[in-house]
Amino acid sequence: MQSKTETGKHERHSYRAKLLIDAWRLFHDNLIGRIGVCLLIVFGLMALLSYIPPHVDPMYHPMTGVDPEISYASPPSTRHWLGTDNIGRDILSQLLTGARVAFLVGISSAFISIVIGTLIGIVAAYWGKMLDGLLMRFADMVMVMPSLLVILLLSVLFGQLSIWTIVILIALFRWPAVARVIRSQTLSLKQRPFIDMARVAGASHLRIIFRHILPNVLPMALLYMTFRITSAIIVEAALSFLGFGDPNTVSWGMMLQWVWKTGHMFQAPYWLLPPGLCISFMTLSFYMMGRAMEEVLDPRLRRVRNAKHAAA
Amino acid sequence: MPNMPLLDVQNLTIVYRTNAGPVIAAEDVCFTLERGRAVGIVGESGCGKTTIGMALMGLLPENGFVQQGRIIIEDTDLLSLTKPALRALRWKKMAMIFQAAMNALNPVHRVGDQIAEAIQTHYPDYSADKTRKEVAALFDLVDIPRNRIDDYPHQYSGGMKQRAVIAMALSCKPDLIIADEPTTALDVIVQDQILKKIKAFQDDMNIATIVISHDIGVVSEVCDNIMVMYKGRMIEYGKCEEVFMSPAHPYTVALLSSHLSLDSTYDFQADIENITEAPAASVLPGACGYAEKCRHADVQCFVQTPAWRHLSSTHRVLCLKVVTNDQ
Amino acid sequence: MNLKRMIFKRSIEILVVFFIILTGLFVLFHLAPGDPVSMMVDLTMTPEDVDRLVQQLGLDRPLWTQYLLYLKNFFRGNFGTSFHYGRPVIEIISERLPATILLFTTATILAAMAGVWCGKLIAWHKGGPLDATVTIFSLLCSTLFLPWIALLSIWFFAFRVGWFPLSGMITPEIWVLPNLGFWAKATDILHHLLLPLLTLCIVNTGAYLLIMRSSMLETIKEDYIITARAKGLTEKQVRNHHAAPNAALPVITSVGLSLAFSVNGGALTETVFSWPGIGRELIFAVSNSDYPLAMASFMFIALVVLVANLIVDILYAYLDPRIRY
Numbered sequence: 001m002q003s004k005t006e007t008g009k010h011e012r013h014s015y016r017a018k019l020l021i022d023a024w025r026l027f028h029d030n031l032i033g034r035i036g037v038c039l040l041i042v043f044g045l046m047a048l049l050s051y052i053p054p055h056v057d058p059m060y061h062p063m064t065g066v067d068p069e070i071s072y073a074s075p076p077s078t079r080h081w082l083g084t085d086n087i088g089r090d091i092l093s094q095l096l097t098g099a100r101v102a103f104l105v106g107i108s109s110a111f112i113s114i115v116i117g118t119l120i121g122i123v124a125a126y127w128g129k130m131l132d133g134l135l136m137r138f139a140d141m142v143m144v145m146p147s148l149l150v151i152l153l154l155s156v157l158f159g160q161l162s163i164w165t166i167v168i169l170i171a172l173f174r175w176p177a178v179a180r181v182i183r184s185q186t187l188s189l190k191q192r193p194f195i196d197m198a199r200v201a202g203a204s205h206l207r208i209i210f211r212h213i214l215p216n217v218l219p220m221a222l223l224y225m226t227f228r229i230t231s232a233i234i235v236e237a238a239l240s241f242l243g244f245g246d247p248n249t250v251s252w253g254m255m256l257q258w259v260w261k262t263g264h265m266f267q268a269p270y271w272l273l274p275p276g277l278c279i280s281f282m283t284l285s286f287y288m289m290g291r292a293m294e295e296v297l298d299p300r301l302r303r304v305r306n307a308k309h310a311a312a
Numbered sequence: 313m314p315n316m317p318l319l320d321v322q323n324l325t326i327v328y329r330t331n332a333g334p335v336i337a338a339e340d341v342c343f344t345l346e347r348g349r350a351v352g353i354v355g356e357s358g359c360g361k362t363t364i365g366m367a368l369m370g371l372l373p374e375n376g377f378v379q380q381g382r383i384i385i386e387d388t389d390l391l392s393l394t395k396p397a398l399r400a401l402r403w404k405k406m407a408m409i410f411q412a413a414m415n416a417l418n419p420v421h422r423v424g425d426q427i428a429e430a431i432q433t434h435y436p437d438y439s440a441d442k443t444r445k446e447v448a449a450l451f452d453l454v455d456i457p458r459n460r461i462d463d464y465p466h467q468y469s470g471g472m473k474q475r476a477v478i479a480m481a482l483s484c485k486p487d488l489i490i491a492d493e494p495t496t497a498l499d500v501i502v503q504d505q506i507l508k509k510i511k512a513f514q515d516d517m518n519i520a521t522i523v524i525s526h527d528i529g530v531v532s533e534v535c536d537n538i539m540v541m542y543k544g545r546m547i548e549y550g551k552c553e554e555v556f557m558s559p560a561h562p563y564t565v566a567l568l569s570s571h572l573s574l575d576s577t578y579d580f581q582a583d584i585e586n587i588t589e590a591p592a593a594s595v596l597p598g599a600c601g602y603a604e605k606c607r608h609a610d611v612q613c614f615v616q617t618p619a620w621r622h623l624s625s626t627h628r629v630l631c632l633k634v635v636t637n638d639q
Numbered sequence: 640m641n642l643k644r645m646i647f648k649r650s651i652e653i654l655v656v657f658f659i660i661l662t663g664l665f666v667l668f669h670l671a672p673g674d675p676v677s678m679m680v681d682l683t684m685t686p687e688d689v690d691r692l693v694q695q696l697g698l699d700r701p702l703w704t705q706y707l708l709y710l711k712n713f714f715r716g717n718f719g720t721s722f723h724y725g726r727p728v729i730e731i732i733s734e735r736l737p738a739t740i741l742l743f744t745t746a747t748i749l750a751a752m753a754g755v756w757c758g759k760l761i762a763w764h765k766g767g768p769l770d771a772t773v774t775i776f777s778l779l780c781s782t783l784f785l786p787w788i789a790l791l792s793i794w795f796f797a798f799r800v801g802w803f804p805l806s807g808m809i810t811p812e813i814w815v816l817p818n819l820g821f822w823a824k825a826t827d828i829l830h831h832l833l834l835p836l837l838t839l840c841i842v843n844t845g846a847y848l849l850i851m852r853s854s855m856l857e858t859i860k861e862d863y864i865i866t867a868r869a870k871g872l873t874e875k876q877v878r879n880h881h882a883a884p885n886a887a888l889p890v891i892t893s894v895g896l897s898l899a900f901s902v903n904g905g906a907l908t909e910t911v912f913s914w915p916g917i918g919r920e921l922i923f924a925v926s927n928s929d930y931p932l933a934m935a936s937f938m939f940i941a942l943v944v945l946v947a948n949l950i951v952d953i954l955y956a957y958l959d960p961r962i963r964y
């Protein structure tokens with residue numbers, strides 16, 4: 001008995017491993033996915049490198065470091081590779097720190113929102129009926145809320161928001177789409193015989209959810225995480241751009257705000273271009289990765305598609 | 313030329329390009345068909361029936377092409393036509409009732425309009441009024457109440473959709489109608505009605521019909537001749553009575569003995585499996601394609617490709633073991 | 640007819656949702672740290688003014704009375720006085736709303752139409768170099784950071800090339816001229832409108848185009864497309880008359896789903912271009928802690944989103960007979 005379940009487990013593991021390898025191969029063949037991953041590696045390096053400049057010289061500190069000899073926006077030079085802002089802070093080191101903040105905001109906020117979304121989706125589908133109706137209505141309502149503006153409103157009511165509050169708030173507005181997808185996946189899983197079998201065998205609800213449903217919906221949740229990362233980065237950047245970011249960190253959105261508010265947008269393209277490019281390309285890279293993952297993760301779709309085509 | 317057949321298919325071989333290499337979906341298919349007659353194509357799903365039908369319409373999917381052979385309708389060679397010329401022939405010369413009639417109607421257009429569109433494409437000089445009258449007449453013909461002309465497809469029942477598709481196929485008075493699994497998705501009673509309709513038009517309007525089915529029972533009800541296919545090859549061809557009463561090929565015998573039907577419900581999944589298995593290409597060279605499953609197979613069947621043997625002037629079979637009179 | 644029932648049902652739903660939003664705002668307002676009286680009261684107010692305001696909002700009464708008064712005030716259009724402008728909030732809102740609706744609707748409609756049209760053409764040439772270029776380009780466009788691209792387009796088209804005005808919705812010097820004709824005014828507004836419109840369209844079209852493209856690729860595998868071909872229709876007829884109307888449906892759904900997102904973008908665009916809309920007003924009010932104006936602006940933006948949602952639903956039902964009948 002013991003050994004039988006062991007082999008079963010073993011088989012399942014090797015099966016999963018094979019799936020992973022297949023998925024990786026597909027992903028590898030996908031041009032868009034490859035571009036996305038390469039871009040992300042670049043941004044990852046930027047985030048890592050962001051720790052270096054302040055150690056080189058305190059004047060390279062992204063927030064507090066001011067070049068003693070420069071007190072105006074200066075174009076790229078050997079001293080400041082990307083130039084300085086209007087009070088003599090180094091743009092490159094701000095840009096590197098911005099990558100760190102963007103990763104932090106994007107990943108943590110996306111993680112929270114997929115946890116919420118997955119839980120709500122599973123609960124709605126698993127218990128169904130009234131609860132399902134209610135939760136989905138609620139999801140619809142949250143979905144039509146312009147998240148940026150709600151967060152702005154909250155910031156006028158509750159005062160300056162810290163970066164972590166912003167992260168959590170973004171997550172609170174970004175779960176409905178995840179919940180919808182996970183719900184429909186769970187609904188179709190519920191039809192499968194192995195769930196019934198588990199139930200007949202006396203498995204508890206929690207066990208069914210965690211052992212049988214969750215592992216199966218996890219890939220989809222992960223896929224959605226990449227899309228949530230994109231939107232979290234954008235919302236944070238927009239907030240900072242409007243001047244409601246956390247004043248203790250520098251982010252790309254904030255850099256754009258400084259260019260704009262200090263009226264340097266017409267004079268200092270070296271200052272205006274980098275942060276916007278970074279935000280755009282970072283969201284692009286996550287988005288590309290998401291699209292590639294979507295293709296990998298949806299083998300059912302792919303098969304039916306081909307079949308339909310063949311039967312035509 | 314009264315004796316000339318309407319349709320003459322010669323050595324038709326159709327290949328699909330796939331990621332796993334070329335798949336031969338139909339090989340060396342030959343038959344002729346006169347006006348007002350009907351031929352049935354029978355075989356399990358995946359044997360290449362739809363492929364032949366699509367080739368006759370000039371509608372093979374992008375990855376499919378005719379590798380060899382000729383398709384001659386009246387005196388035009390379909391394969392040599394330009395695209396516009398082929399378009400002009402479609403529906404006017406040959407029309408098709410598609411396998412999945414349930415989805416053959418566009419959900420966002422009214423059923424009547426979709427039929428009118430076919431008429432107006434081929435008779436551009438018809439007035440809107442005249443087209444409308446034609447459509448109404450077609451609805452009468454297939455027994456759909458006229459007040460349903462302006463309904464949308466989703467408001468129709470399965471049987472009505474199927475009849476609407478038949479009306480559409482008849483709309484330009486074609487010489488040839490290809491009915492691909494015309495009754496598969498319908499329940500038995502409706503099936504019977506539809507078959508009777510098809511039979512009636514074939515007789516009344518002198519239309520040549522090709523009925524494709526995996527169900528030899530369906531085909532035997534409406535056809536003069538039957539062609540049995542296996543793995544992309546014709547294996548038996550003859551008059552309906554001949555094939556039905558004295559089947560010669562072991563596969564045909566198996567078909568008939570299994571309740572006269574292969575599978576009672578059409579199995580889309582099976583189609584999918586077949587696609588991944590690419591059955592057509594799996595025929596061993598220099599052997600009978602049916603040898604692995606054949607009850608009468610012996611060593612010879614694995615080393616020799618069978619050639620056509622004639623049991624009568626109209627009945628022929630592709631099997632080494634069949635004893636014919638002329639041997 | 641089913642359509643009327645659907646509209647009725649959706650309108651009720653929207654009313655309920657709006658009611659919930661109003662309630663949520665009320666709750667938030669009272670959850671916020673600080674005394675509600677001091678939040679609604681401006682430094683410049685006289686004690687009598689303050690008293691009147693406290694009376695009007697019932698700030699000295701129990702919470703549920705305040706809630707009822709709050710609802711009553713909303714339906715009477717009484718949103719208080721803006722701290723910054725010193726004028727009734729409702730006046731400011733009614734000035735700003737048309738500008739927002741003009742920009743928002745034209746941008747949404749244009750982007751959706753352009754996306755559908757290009758996506759349709761691109762899908763038909765699937766696999767070619769044009770397809771690859773346009774797909775990558777749309778991916779790029781749809782992830783561009785909106786305020787940044789707005790700044791860039793101002794810098795380039797307005798500042799460097801000088802084709803468009805730098806900001807605003809009208810040129811005041813022209814509008815003060817006596818007996819200025821309607822067309823002159825319209826042209827002036829259009830001239831100001833084009834650049835923000837272009838910016839919004841660049842970002843939104845890409846997403847709709849990608850959806851239309853993949854939807855089109857799915858649709859052309861449908862059986863009714865083979866039927867249409869078999870009937871002898873030309874490729875163009877098949878594409879435009881049979882494939883496109885079906886393929887456009889998911890695009891409409893996604894327009895509906897991304898309305899909230901577009902409103903965010905709209906507010907950012909308005910702010911960067913100084914377009915005198917309600918989104919800019921909200922951001923402005925938030926920066927100035929002008930609570931009455933901020934709350935009211937938000938309510939109206941929510942209302943715009945909900946109504947736009949309803950319109951999209953109706954449009955969908957209109958285009959898809961399976962819902963209409």
Ligand SMILES: Nc1ncnc2c1ncn2[C@@H]1O[C@H](COP(=O)(O)OP(=O)(O)O)[C@@H](O)[C@H]1O
Pocket residue numbers: 309310311312328329330335336337355356357358359360361362363364373375376583586587588590591592
């Ligand atoms: N578009 C396609 N691409 C590749 N193979 C195809 C395609 N369409 C059909 N086939 C293959 O051709 C064979 C015949 O298919 P089909 O003509 O649809 O069979 P039937 O109609 O008899 O069920 C099948 O094995 C199928 O796998």
Ligand code: SF4
Pocket residue numbers: 561562563600601602603604606607608609610613618630631632633634
């Ligand atoms: S040739 Fe041999 S294997 Fe083929 S059908 Fe005839 S008996 Fe069977």
Ligand SMILES: [Mg+2]
Pocket residue numbers: 358361362363411
């Ligand atoms: Mg078929």
